[in-house]
Amino acid sequence: MNNEALLKELESLVKAMEESLAIIAGTISETSDPVKTFQNILAGEEAQQNIHGPNEWRDRLMRSARKISALKARSAGSTDPALQALISNVLSGKKETDSTH
Secondary structure, three states: OOHHHHHHHHHHHHHHHHHHHHHHHHHHHHHOOHHHHHHHHHHHHHHHHHHHOOOHHHHHHHHHHHHHHHHHHHHOOOOOHHHHHHHHHHHHOOOOOOOOO
């Protein structure tokens, strides 16, 4: 297998993992408290970041799970402005540390 074919297979695997994590996050959000699920996903990602440092593969794999849980949390109807701002940032693709210009 040449490098191009290997890269294509790796991309397919990563995409499937990303989609699977999104399905799991969406299912958990639908069957439990969507705000808690969203908060727990963010806390889990932050913990991994603190323990293992930056990892673009992990960030990519979790992006869809983070976004689907944010959508479910937003539809839960919370009026907490801080939570709504965090959800908006996640859905717009901004990181908490991104400055607003």
